[in-house]
Amino acid sequence: VPITIYCSPCFSVYIVRQKTSFRFVALPVQNFFPCVILRVEDYSDVPTFLYSSVSKIYLIAVFPFSCLQSCLATKTLGGVLRCDPEVMKPSAKTPDDVNQVRPADINVIAAMGDSITASFINYDDDPYNVYPGNSYVIGGDETLEKHISVANILRVFNPSIVGMSHGTGYDNTVFNVAVSGRTSMDIPRQAEELIHRMKARGVRLRDDWKLISIFIGTNDLGELRCYSKEVREIYKTKLEEGISLLRSNLNRTIVSIVSMWNPELTIDARSLIEEGWAFFYFTCFMSKIRFHFVAYELQNERRFDHKDFTVVVQGFMDDIKDAFRNKSGEYDKSFYASDVFHLSKYGNAVVGKFLWNNLIEPVDQKTTKADLGNDDFPIKCPSKVCLYVFYTPCLK
Structure with a gap:
């Protein structure tokens, strides 16, 4: 038989x-x-x-064990935002200065990048699908109490915010233009696509404050390319081209670049968890470092800075040099999708929480080693002393 x-x-x-x-x-x-x-x-x-x-x-x-990751993929993390009503308010008048933007002033959220931002296979182990509604930065399928994302947090401040992605596949991604498998070469095209979508949906390009998140580079670090010195320059050039397009077409915009994570967190997670050593770390570590520096160069060169436009880096995982560990200090696959590379729904929620916390920290005081495994770590509120910070340090 x-x-x-x-x-x-x-x-x-x-x-x-x-x-x-x-x-x-x-x-x-x-x-x-x-x-x-x-x-x-x-x-x-x-x-x-x-x-x-x-x-x-x-x-x-x-055989539950062999397919356990698919069951774990439905796990997530919700949160609550308990802030003083004063910091929850929008500005009395829409600010003109990027350094005076309150969270409630953000009217539009958008995202660019690759499969991490597109939320590839993060829900049910379907090897061909994306779940943008769960995306750590822009997913809007559920409320904050059920699933943490930057968009869901901002929606508490401003229920009228637009741009959140929903559902499965690419049909309702709205202002999430990230595409699985893409490299930095695709960033200029994504910028053009985002501008087109905003115009088509009636966004007030000059008047609405926009938060655009970019995470790209994982596919640039493919093993066949990690030794190439040219890749670093291409990476920077394409990011510059994409941001230039945004700068030329969009006013009142904060471009938030999530810096490249260390290989151990995602690329090497499976080998670390299952074998105890990190293959990619040794072969391509220097390429990752070069990509990491590019993001900070774009911020610190201030080439794109204007009164109503800026670029800021979120480096909340810069100093994490291991695969995900839970609160007990144990390796925990629930952070990952079934390939132990992409983020699970739970992993997206964890990253979304700490990305938000990084966003509202002054640029020279940002966390670089988030406590990812601590589910009890709170969602931060804007400081009463410094209501407006998204980019520059508050001057006391």
Whole structure:
């Protein structure tokens, strides 16, 4: 009798036993175990066979461990924002100065980048899908109490904020123009696409304050390219081209660049967790460092700075040099999607919380080693002393 392994990531399976005239529906796979071994007598046409009253199917084993990550992917992290009502208010008059922008003044949120920002496979182990509604920066499928994202936090300050991405796939990404698999070469195109979408949706390009997040570079660090000195210059050039397009077309804009994470956190996570050593760290570490410096160069050169436009780096994971560990100090795969590289829904929520906390810290006082594994770490409120900070330090 042949045996086949049938892995179904996210739909119910009908189990038919003709001899006993017994039919039942298995639990939805995303809530149970996605991989089961089915013993079959005829599986020449599996789709027909699964619903056939002729064939016999015997569920003989379930292997939860091998597919546990798919079940963990539904885990997330919600939060609450308990701030003084005074810091929650928008400015009495829309500010002209980028250094006087309160969180409630932000009317538009947007994002550019690769599969990390597009939220690739973060929900149910579908190897071909993205879940932008869960994105750490711009996801808006749920409330803050159910899932943390920068967008969900800003929505508490300003319920009218626009740009949040929703659902599955690329059909309702709104102002999330990140695309899986892309490198920095795609940033100028993404900038053009974002400007086009904003115009098409009636954003007041000159009047609305916009927060645009960029995270790119993971695919630039592919193993075949990590030794190339030219890649670093291409990376910087393409970021400059993209930001220049934004600067030429958008007023009242804060461009927030999330600096490249150390390879151990994502690229080397699987080898660290399963093998105890980091392969990519040794082969491409210097390339990552060069990319890391590019983000700070773009900030510190202040080439793009204007009264109503700026570039700021969020380096809250600059000094994290290990795979994700939970509060107990143990490696924890729940932070990752099934490939132990991309972020799970929970991982997106964790990153979203600490990205927000970094955003409202003065530029010379930003956290560089977020306590990612501490779920109890609070979502920060803007300081009463320094209500306006998104970029420059507050002067006391």
